[in-house]
Amino acid sequence: MKKSIFIINASQIASSKGAKARFGEEMKELQIIEDGAVVIEEGIIKAIGTTEELLSKYSKEDYEVIDAKGKTILPGFVDSHTHFIFGGYRAEEFSWRLNGVSYMEIMERGGGIINTVRSTKETPLEELIELGRKRLDSMMKFGVTTVEGKSGYGLDLDTEVKQLEAMRRLSSDHPMDIVSTFLGAHAVPKEYKGKEEEYVSFIIDEVLPKVNNLAEFCDVFCEKNVFSVEQSRRILLKAKELGMKLKLHADEIVQLGGAELAGELGATSADHLLQASDKGIESMRENDVIATLLPCTAFSLRESYARGREMIDRGCAVALATDFNPGSCFTYSIPLLFALACIEMRLTIEEAITALTINGAAALGKAHEIGTLDIGKKADLVILSYPSYKYIPYHVGINIVEKVIKNGEIVVNN
Incomplete structure (x- = not known):
């Protein structure tokens, strides 16, 4: 049985949406959630939204809680x-x-x-x-x-x-x-x-x-x-x-x-x-x-x-x-x-x-199950150690990945 995980207080969640490739101008479109949260159950994304919204629906006592204050959540690469x-x-x-x-x-x-x-x-x-x-x-x-x-x-x-x-x-x-x-x-x-x-x-x-x-x-x-x-x-x-x-x-x-x-x-x-x-x-x-x-x-x-x-x-x-x-x-x-x-x-x-x-x-024929942080997709995500996705190229050549979650399991703690 996979652990259930509740990630709260993320400075930012950033992801494309949907189950197909993004073309042209669409590639610039990311959905940004400030003070974001994600609920993961049985390896799948169960819910995503603001921390306030999800805390009103889900009890922290039922989950392994990750406090992502000051950090960014992205889909797994x-x-x-x-x-x-x-x-x-x-x-x-x-x-x-x-x-x-x-x-x-x-x-x-x-x-x-x-x-x-x-x-x-x-x-x-x-x-x-x-x-x-x-x-x-x-x-x-x-x-x-x-x-x-x-x-x-x-x-x-x-x-x-x-x-x-x-x-x-x-x-x-x-x-x-x-x-x-x-x-x-x-x-x-x-x-x-x-x-x-x-x-x-x-x-x-x-x-x-x-x-x-x-x-x-x-x-x-x-x-x-x-x-x-x-x-x-x-x-x-x-x-x-x-x-x-x-x-x-x-x-x-x-x-x-x-x-x-x-x-x-x-x-x-x-x-x-x-x-x-x-x-x-x-x-x-x-x-x-x-x-x-x-x-x-x-x-x-x-x-x-x-x-x-x-x-x-x-x-x-x-x-x-x-x-x-x-x-x-x-x-x-x-x-x-x-x-x-x-x-x-x-x-x-x-x-x-x-x-x-x-x-x-x-490009791998997998857009229906991975690649975005959408409800129902695999819980494959990355937690960055900085408060915005914009730090990735800014901190040139440095790995800022703090945690990696794959199929709802924490597989990397850098």
């Missing part, structure tokens, strides 16, 4: 794009990048994704699970209550299944909710160099039918010298036929047409989008594709940021995620993500909160 199950690290490659070696050149040296593939193949399942558990514990301290995890560091059937199995096991015994994505089309393995179409057929014929019950989503790295638009279309159409929802790594390095493809196929999200075209942005908007932006990756790679401000102004739904991975973005720092989104990409603080809560939830 949703990190909707990560690669958190992997073996090995690539610190040497990071130093190469600092010395001016490009991402594509690192891949040509045998580094990049292929480097992590080798390490992940060699890492036993139980070790991957324990590595993943430690990373999830750290993510929760930053206020993340739901995370997406991708495979893609196997590029063969056995290792892809091993990664997805690690996520399945963690989802069953870790407080964090994990949404699994199959990303077998993350790179072309060396044994298929020059035979890329054969690898695409291998994924379609041999791998997808065996992993569709382990992953909710299928993703493809649609990029020059990786997988073409047509190859990506073939893989994603097969995944859709098998009942999987769709994502794309789209237009990260060159303007290839990945955003347009996401719109054409009705993908749930298109991610990265540093080079997305005007037509691609329009296609995402018209087809309700979530534009998931990853500013920590652009920062790490010294790339220009995606046009998040423009995407919102043109009516798109933008989500933010860390892209935590061992190579191009070895961080799951939510404070860094917020700072870059607000300072460098010029999102308002309200837009950034929406992007990392309800729009992140929508």
Whole structure:
């Protein structure tokens, strides 16, 4: 039986409302409750309002009481794009990048994704699970209550299944909710160099039918010298036929047409989008594709940021995620993500909160149950140690999360 919790005296409760993504101007709209309170029963939000209002209806004696005076309550953060199950690290490659070696050149040296593939193949399942558990514990301290995890560091059937199995096991015994994505089309393995179409057929014929019950989503790295638009279309159409929802790594390095493809196929999200075209942005908007932006990756790679401000102004739904991975973005720092989104990409603080809560939830097909502080939704919330949400980017790069409640249970006390 889950504990019942009554949070009172919060200086501020801030949240979007509803069960779907927020588009364009809607992303600025947060419902603010001063001197707020929340009642949680059986892991669900039972009531929300002012402290005075809820104290007149509910008795403190029936609950574990949290006095949030001087603090802020937000929905739990949703990190909707990560690669958190992997073996090995690539610190040497990071130093190469600092010395001016490009991402594509690192891949040509045998580094990049292929480097992590080798390490992940060699890492036993139980070790991957324990590595993943430690990373999830750290993510929760930053206020993340739901995370997406991708495979893609196997590029063969056995290792892809091993990664997805690690996520399945963690989802069953870790407080964090994990949404699994199959990303077998993350790179072309060396044994298929020059035979890329054969690898695409291998994924379609041999791998997808065996992993569709382990992953909710299928993703493809649609990029020059990786997988073409047509190859990506073939893989994603097969995944859709098998009942999987769709994502794309789209237009990260060159303007290839990945955003347009996401719109054409009705993908749930298109991610990265540093080079997305005007037509691609329009296609995402018209087809309700979530534009998931990853500013920590652009920062790490010294790339220009995606046009998040423009995407919102043109009516798109933008989500933010860390892209935590061992190579191009070895961080799951939510404070860094917020700072870059607000300072460098010029999102308002309200837009950034929406992007990392309800729009992140929508990018995972979970907006009906998480992402806002609405009655009947899961009690996933964050208590900040300051009296306003505006302190998140203001206290630059510092974690101000004091408590995290997941499914109605206190899982973090920082």
